[in-house]
Amino acid sequence: MSNIAREPEFEQALNELTSTLAPFLAQNPEYKKALEVVQIPERIIQFRVLWEDDEGNVHANRGFRVQFNSALGPYKGGLRLHPSVNLSILKFLGFEQIFKNALTGLMMGGGKGGSDFDPKGRSDSEIRRFCQSFMAELSRHIGPLTDVPAGDIGVGGREVGFLFGAYKKHRNEFSGILTGKGLDFGGSHIRPEATGYGLVYYVSWMIKHAEGSSAGWTGKKVLISGSGNVAQYAALKVIELGGVVLTLSDSKGALLSTSAEGFTPDDIAAIGALKLKHKTLKDFLDSSNGKFTYHAGARPWTLVEKADVALPSATQNEVSEEEAKALLKAGVKYIAEGSNMGCTQEAIDVFEASRAAAKVASEACWLGPAKAANAGGVAVSGLEMSQNSARIQWTREEVDEKLSTIMENCYNDCFNTARKYAEDKDALLPSLVAGANTAGFIKVADAMKAQGDWW
Template sequence: MAKIVDKYIDYVKTKYAHEPEFIQTVDEVLNSIEPVMQAHPEYEKSGLLWRLIEPERTISFRVPWVDDNGEVHVNTGYRVEFNSALGPYKGGLRFAPNVYSGILKFLGFEQIFKNSLTGLPIGGGKGGADFDPNGKSDAEIMRFCQAFINELYRYLGPNVDVPAGDLGVGGREIGFMMGQYKKLTRQYDGTWTGKGTENGGLAGRTEATGYGIVFYAREMLKHFGEELKGKTVVISGFGNVAWGTAQKLDEMGAKVIAFSGPDGYILDEDGVTGEKVDYFLELRSSGKNICSPYAEKFPNAKFVAGKKPWEVKADLYIPCAMQNDIHLEDAKNMVANGCKYLCEGANMPTTEDAIAYLQEHDVVIGPSKAANAGGVACSCLEMSQNAEHILFSKEDVYVQLEGIMVNIFKLCADACEKYNLGFDLIAGANIAGFERVAKAMMLQGIV
């Protein structure tokens, strides 16, 4: 029997056949929300899903900039303003060579539901450029960021669209873009989040996504009467998300034994702890985007070139790098190693067939749109701080972040129970995020 959502999925697969990442997320989310559509025929009648799967606005523009040798380059910049039913568009900017409309639509679509789960007044969007910051000088990155904002600034504002950082965009890049935005608009406002604290940024924002992931993972294990203390953990990446995750895991008594970069992975059976976690910051700031120097600095660690860390036996896996990082063969390795828990730190890091295999073998998966929502939740706190001209301490931020993440887990678990989903947190997160957005869209009419 055909499902209500089938025609919408088929439409996306046909119209956007060249955007596989967008198709993947639409397929996952819409299949999950079929029970909600069955329970609410008014959603179908109002064309709600037609309006949900198309961005409200997609902006594409050229970004000309000059390198240190005086050579001119032209990249393509984007902003996908996907859904503003709950508030101004909120989502990061990604600078990476593989950025194109399909990746940003996937990220923006995920952002709608992630932001909804926080309970805060923020809509979903995403943006970026096919610019590679690796190997560029500070001056080149500054010139690129300024050229990028020369076009994008006209679409931004504290009550319209509020960007933040993402892959390839940290505090340095946000500072350059904020400076150019301020010059062009003559406004010092809350349009940017992920800023340095000297620019009105939020204390604790850098580690917020990683801390939030660990809080969510803790709640997952607690549901089964277990705790993080004493567990072995494998993560991927060594950027802000991986750094914050490793730091909080160490604090809670878990042992990170492996992490990775584009060049391979590090195995450190002594545990990535203390100064070893701090070394992530040096690796990231080097601009080389490799993790092998870790094994040179800490000789007891081993570097495995050209491979992913998912072959390492652990109690918990937390991918913190890129989308579709865990494939079917990786999932098979995890199951063979007795894996019970996977908590997604990166956006959509697990392929559909890998998820299916893990779930068939009773692995509990914490979905990225729930588990990594702590970053955007704290971005919203930063917006509040800027709007009210106040300062939150790190302690204030951590308390609010933990409360938000505990509530997000509860929303996912409650949706599982309400719709008899077993303990499928992926479906639970999709439903809980969708229900809030759908109600707002219905109240606002056909717009």
């Protein structure tokens, strides 16, 4: 444990999984060996990335790829470009990815990678040179049957294109090596929207279970953090389904709607355009005609007196214990993590206590965990891999239908597994946190055992 103690994000992810597996492991103690094995990455690759800026200065960054588990298929997980990138964060993300990918029902293992390079403020030429240097080394370790990276923070369509072009030159092959590609060279419809759409689809099933099969988003007041792809497309889907989006945020502060209408699709489009220019929500406020108030340094969770749904969609640990209590006070009934590990363990404990103690659904605050609720992004990445293998491209409607079905199956898997192994079997609502962790773990552990990785 001494090494893990120096990796706080990974330790948090491991502890969250381990604690919720307790009822299952008590009934099936032989799986303790699988837990011991699965927490060790199969391979960690670390390398130097040298690149030249527009003035001819040479810079050195660290590159990483954590190939965590391949029991269910090729390693699959994003590449993150951000100054905060280190092995603890990538191990936490890769570990979560193992079980998230398992819950999609697709043939994908788990991995994660990236660099401490900061693309903000860099020219297209500088980003291209960095991506080419990064891929010069990474291309030795990945492939369509080995490891298929995708985008993450700091890696959008532009970066994926540069990385794909560099891989093609180094390996002299055109293959489905990255997901999130442009539609003209192997990309999939719905991929940019997938995490946000999938998040809303997952919560839709939570609402139906708690309130009845005819219940939906109409009139529900929704708090969303973040303003990147996940937040934007979650907001657009909520609006499409009749909900009212009250907030968005970024690293500088939060926007709160002063209108009963909330954010409109035009507002979301304008924010998306600003974000592409690396501007902030404060810049959007100047052109919003008084429809919003800006709260510098704030997150959305304490800004309203009444809300129904909260969707943290920015970064890890963005909901604290105090903010969780504020959401309960505001009447939030559903919270689902669009970001990876969006809630601190203390916040999870608050929500889980509310769920377990509820005598009627209206008293509960029900938590949809990231490894299930935000699995839509990697699900469509998996669908992109399938399309690449068959050299076809499905329509937007076909991909959206498949995504909706995957999220429904994911929800049902979490719900049914939670009921089967629940520690609190008499609770009105089962723990989707425990259900997601247990369902994903069983699937991976059984595949590992069949392949001789534990016995």
